[in-house]
Amino acid sequence: MSENQNNDSFPFQAEIQQLLNLVVHSLYSDREIFLRELISNASDACGRLRFESLTNPEMLEGEFSPSIDIEVNEPGKTIKITDNGIGMTSEDVIENIGTIARSGTKQFVDALSGEDSIDSQLIGQFGVGFYSAFMVADHVTIRTRAAGHAPENGVHWESDGVGGYTISDATVKQHGTQITLGIREDSENFLDVGTLTGVIKKYSDHISIPIRLKDTSTEDSGDWDTVNTASALWTRSKRDITEEEYNNFYKSLSYDANEPLLRLHNRVEGNLEYSALLFIPSRAPFDLWDVQRRKGIKLYVRRIFIADDTERLMPGYLRFVRGVIDSDDLPLNVSREFLQKTKQVDRIRAGTVRKLLAELKKVSEKDAEKYQIFWDEFGKAFKEGVTEDSENRDRIADLLRFASTKGEDAKQTVALKHYVDRMHENQESIYFITADSYTSAKDSPHLEIFKKHDIEVLLLSDPIDEWVVMGLHTYQEKQLKSIAKGDLELNWLDPDKPEKQTDLRIDSLISKLKESLSDRATDVRTTYRLTDSPACLVVNEFGLSRNMSRILKASGQDAPSDMSPILEINLEHPLIQHLVENDSNLDDWAHVLFDQATLSEGAALDEPADYVRRINSLLTDTVSEQSSVIITP
Ligand code: ADP
Ligand code: MG
Numbered sequence: 007m008s009e010n011q012n013n014d015s016f017p018f019q020a021e022i023q024q025l026l027n028l029v030v031h032s033l034y035s036d037r038e039i040f041l042r043e044l045i046s047n048a049s050d051a052c053g054r055l056r057f058e059s060l061t062n063p064e065m066l067e068g069e070f071s072p073s074i075d076i077e078v079n080e081p082g083k084t085i086k087i088t089d090n091g092i093g094m095t096s097e098d099v100i101e102n103i104g105t106i107a108r109s110g111t112k113q114f115v116d117a118l119s120g121e122d123s124i125d126s127q128l129i130g131q132f133g134v135g136f137y138s139a140f141m142v143a144d145h146v147t148i149r150t151r152a153a154g155h156a157p158e159n160g161v162h163w164e165s166d167g168v169g170g171y172t173i174s175d176a177t178v179k180q181h182g183t184q185i186t187l188g189i190r191e192d193s194e195n196f197l198d199v200g201t202l203t204g205v206i207k208k209y210s211d212h213i214s215i216p217i218r219l220k221d222t223s224t225e226d227s228g229d230w231d232t233v234n235t236a237s238a239l240w241t242r243s244k245r246d247i248t249e250e251e252y253n254n255f256y257k258s259l260s261y262d263a264n265e266p267l268l269r270l271h272n273r274v275e276g277n278l279e280y281s282a283l284l285f286i287p288s289r290a291p292f293d294l295w296d297v298q299r300r301k302g303i304k305l306y307v308r309r310i311f312i313a314d315d316t317e318r319l320m321p322g323y324l325r326f327v328r329g330v331i332d333s334d335d336l337p338l339n340v341s342r343e344f345l346q347k348t349k350q351v352d353r354i355r356a357g358t359v360r361k362l363l364a365e366l367k368k369v370s371e372k373d374a375e376k377y378q379i380f381w382d383e384f385g386k387a388f389k390e391g392v393t394e395d396s397e398n399r400d401r402i403a404d405l406l407r408f409a410s411t412k413g414e415d416a417k418q419t420v421a422l423k424h425y426v427d428r429m430h431e432n433q434e435s436i437y438f439i440t441a442d443s444y445t446s447a448k449d450s451p452h453l454e455i456f457k458k459h460d461i462e463v464l465l466l467s468d469p470i471d472e473w474v475v476m477g478l479h480t481y482q483e484k485q486l487k488s489i490a491k492g493d494l495e496l497n498w499l500d501p502d503k504p505e506k507q508t509d510l511r512i513d514s515l516i517s518k519l520k521e522s523l524s525d526r527a528t529d530v531r532t533t534y535r536l537t538d539s540p541a542c543l544v545v546n547e548f549g550l551s552r553n554m555s556r557i558l559k560a561s562g563q564d565a566p567s568d569m570s571p572i573l574e575i576n577l578e579h580p581l582i583q584h585l586v587e588n589d590s591n592l593d594d595w596a597h598v599l600f601d602q603a604t605l606s607e608g609a610a611l612d613e614p615a616d617y618v619r620r621i622n623s624l625l626t627d628t629v630s631e632q633s634s635v636i637i638t639p
Contacts, residue, residue, distance in 0.1 A: 017170040019105050022137065026167055030140050037193060040138040041202070042209035042258070044087050044185055047135060048074045049213045051091025051183060053311040055153050058092060065092075065154040067181065072215045075230070076206075080197045080223040083189045085143075090182035093152040096161045096173060103136060103148070103163065104171070140167035142196055145188030151178035206233045209258050214238060214309060238309045240283035240330050244271055256285045259304075260328045264288050267379060270329075270365050274357060278350060282358050284329035290383040294326060305345075306332040318351050321359060323391035326384050331358065356397075363401045370405060370421075378419065381407045385418060389470050392477040403481050406474070409444055409465040411453065416444035416467075422481045425462055432498040435487040438464035440472055440553040446608025451539035452489045458537050459499050463489060472554045489535070492547030496534060511586050512577065518589060519573065522596035526570060533574030539606065540579040541599040543571040556609060573600055591627065594620040 018026065052072035059065045070090075077086040094102065139146050144166055151160035160178030165171035178184075195201055199221050206217055211234045218230040239247060239255045256266045266285035273281045284303075303319040305312045309332060320327055336350055345351055370377040381388075391402040403422060410420040412428075425436055437456065441447035447465035456463050466475065475486050487494075512532070519530045527543075536542055545552060555569050575582050585595055601617040604610075611617050 013172055013174040015170060015172045016100075016104060022105070025137055026140055029137055030167065037141045038196070038205045039209065040141045040143075040187075041087075041196075041205050042261075043135045043138045045074060045206070045210045045213060045217060048087060048089035048091060048183065049210075049215055049311075051089050051093070052215050053091075055090075055092040055181075056310070057312065059153075062154065065181075067153075074213070074215050074217045076202065076217065076219045077222045078197055078199060078202055078219070080221075082223075083194065083197060085187045085189060085196065085202070086184060087187075088180075088182065088184040090180055091153075093155075093178075093181045093183055094150045094161065095152045095155065095159070096175075098152065099148065099150065099161050099163050099173060137167075139185065139187055142189055142193035143167070143187035144190040147186045148183060149176055149178050149186075150183040151176075151181050153181035155181075203231075203233050208254070211235055212237070212239055212255050212258055214306075214311060238306070238330075238332065240271065240281045240332055241309065247271075255283070256328065259330070260285065260287060262287050262289070262291075262328075266328075267376065267383075268365065268369065270361060272361060278353055278357075279334040280354050281332045282329065282361070284327050284331075284358070284362065286327055286380060286384070288379065288383070290326060290387075294384075294387055302326065302328045304330045306330060307336045308332070308334060312336075313345060318345055319355050319358070321355070321391070321395055323388055323394050324359065324362060326387060327362065359395070359398065360401075363398055363405065366405055367401070378407075378417075381418060386468055386470065389468065389474050392474045396477075399478070403478055408438075409447075409467070411448070411456065411463045411465065413465075420464065425464065426482055426484060428462065429484075430459075430461060430499075433461065434498075435485045436464070436481060437461065437487055437489050438466050438475060439489050440466045440475070440551050441608050442469075442553060442556065443467050443608055449606070449608075450490070451542045451603070451606050452535050452544070454537040454539065455494075455496065455535050456489065461499075469557050472551060472557060488551055490542075490544050490551060491549065492544070494535065509586075515582075515586050515589065515592075516575075518592050519575070519596045519599075522593045523573060523600055526597075526600055527573045528570045529572040531572060531574055533576050535574060536576035537578070539576060539603075540581045541573055541575045541603045543600070543603045543607065544574055545569075545571050552607060552609070573603065575599070591624060594624050598624065 052074070055065065056070065056072065059070065073088075073090055075088045077088075078084075079086075146165055146167065148163040149160060150163075151157060157179050158175070158177050160176040162174045162176035163171055164173075189197055196205075199219065202219060206219065210217060213234055214236050216232045216236050217234045219233050220230045221227045239251060252269060252271075253265050256269070257263065260266075265288060267288040268286040270282065270284045273279075301314045302325060304314045305319055319331055331354060333350070333354060336348070337344075366377070366380065369380070385407060388402075389406065392399060392406070395402065406422060407418040408420050408422075408425075409416055409418050410425065413419055422436065429436075439447050439450055439452055441450060444465060444467045447467050453463055466472075475488070478486055480486065516530050516532070520527070523530065528546075533542065535544070543552060549571075550558070550569065552571060558564070577583070577586075581599075585592065598617065598620050601611050601620075
């Protein structure tokens with residue numbers, strides 16, 4: 007072996023250093039997961055080699071039969087894990103092992119730095135992976151060689167997990183990777199064959215590559231023992247699978263320590279045959295909003311792992327679903343391009359999504375409490391389905407939950423169906439208001455008339471809700487209507503209400519307000535929305551809601567320029583009545599009314615100082631009027 011032709015030392019990247027500190031010093035209880043991580047890497051490496059070799063057959067040096075071999079040597083205090091997978095070049099090693107490039111891992115480090123008690127489940131969720139070796143080892147070497155490269159192009163990597171690592175050239179006969187752990191004193195229990203067998207069975211039983219274990223403690227140590235059943239659980243009949251087997255499978259697949267919330271296991275027969283075993287976690291993963299990390303569904307073809315690209319198999323709004331889809335009909339030599347194009351994958355996806363939606367529907371009807379857990383954890387992501395999956399729009403609509411004026415708190419518990427069932431007799435629309443928080447929605451002056459007549463209004467405060475209501479448009483032929491837009495057509499409430507008297511003084515007030523607000527409001531008019539507040543802002547029927555304009559603005563997009571709202575004033579309010587009688591300082595009043603209406607939407611003012619100045623000027627007038635009453639004899 008020609009070792010150390012050149013030998014480079016590198017310090018750890020700061021993030022890795024941080025990660026190592028956490029891994030070594032904070033995660034005592036679940037050290038055993040190091041083996042799961044290393045086996046999963048080995049299995050991935052074999053899967054990748056099989057996949058890549060479909061288009062590059064020369065990568066395989068003869069027959070490929072993937073294997074993961076584990077040797078344990080008690081007197082030598084080592085555990086060695088060897089795979090014959092795709093291996094790594096020295097660039098790969100530096101890139102994959104030497105840096106934490108993946109945003110998920112960065113988030114993990116950020117989330118955990120500075121916390122005292124650390125939830126070791128997180129390690130798996132974030133796929134901290136390789137570095138978990140240092141939970142049990144104080145010395146780790148990697149010997150690896152990329153498949154398709156010459157044996158002399160191997161790499162030797164070595165580290166004590168403290169300051170950095172060294173890399174040197176090596177000759178490695180077999181393509182693949184061998185990782186040797188020098189076990190630390192406090193982890194010597196893992197040098198026991200029985201313990202290792204237990205850990206492999208617990209976390210890696212479903213790995214479809216045989217995992218073999220051998221004790222090399224003595225010269226005449228025993229033979230290789232295959233530890234995992236390597237059985238594809240999803241191909242077995244439901245009746246023969248215990249709850250525990252399902253749960254263990256889920257846990258090893260998702261790295262989640264909790265039981266799943268929901269499970270769906272089905273087999274589709276016919277001219278496109280496949281099995282799906284899918285789970286919905288009971289807690290949202292930390293990376294639910296990390297668009298890059300979407301590896302929830304593994305695709306198998308006749309039990310052979312092909313890819314874990316979720317995008318093609320599960321739409322974005324169901325990205326939290328975990329599991330396996332195994333197709334009998336896809337060709338084994340599918341390439342990534344093929345996966346992108348083939349209609350069969352589309353059909354598998356469509357069928358699976360429909361099944362999932364049906365299952366969710368069932369749960370929502372039979373076990374509202376469980377459904378609520380689902381909604382609280384995943385509702386925000388699920389709502390994306392309204393716009394993303396128009397084919398299933400109606401099915402998705404039934405599954406949506408909202409906060410409402412009939413609910414008790416911010417919890418989203420009201421289904422559109424509940425709403426429609428308790429609509430007023432003559433009510434034709436489903437009313438909603440959007441705002442940037444539940445509190446702003448709930449306290450919005452626009453609700454006043456609806457409260458007075460006991461009409462339910464949905465209170466929408468997730469940014470995505472704006473898109474949800476636009477995407478839905480109607481539910482059971484009832485239009486969804488924003489109560490802050492256009493004419494509410496509430497005549498059905500009070501059909502006998504006398505026509506409003508025209509009053510010249512009111513007309514004059516309105517035209518003066520319009521003039522003062524000519525830059526800020528497209529119109530000023532009297533309202534029927536309000537009972538308690540003096541004024542509110544609305545936009546016309548087809549305009550963007552004020553909330554939506556703010557969302558767009560916050561995300562750096564230009565809101566259309568004709569966005570000025572309409573100011574509606576409440577003639578019953580004493581302030582407005584005062585202005586009808588006495589229009590001194592009307593310009594200040596106009597702007598103050600406008601700004602207050604903005605504040606009551608929970609929004610910030612564009613020019614708060616101007617508001618304060620006008621308010622103070624009006625207050626000063628009031629104060630001096632009062633003091634003049636007192637002082638003047
Ligand atoms: P993850 O598996 O989530 O990507 P890891 O820390 O477990 O994170 O591994 C980092 C990377 O190192 C892997 O993505 C892979 O590219 C590489 N790697 C780790 N172990 C192996 C292995 N046994 N064979 C080939 N590549 C490996
Ligand atoms: Mg890994």
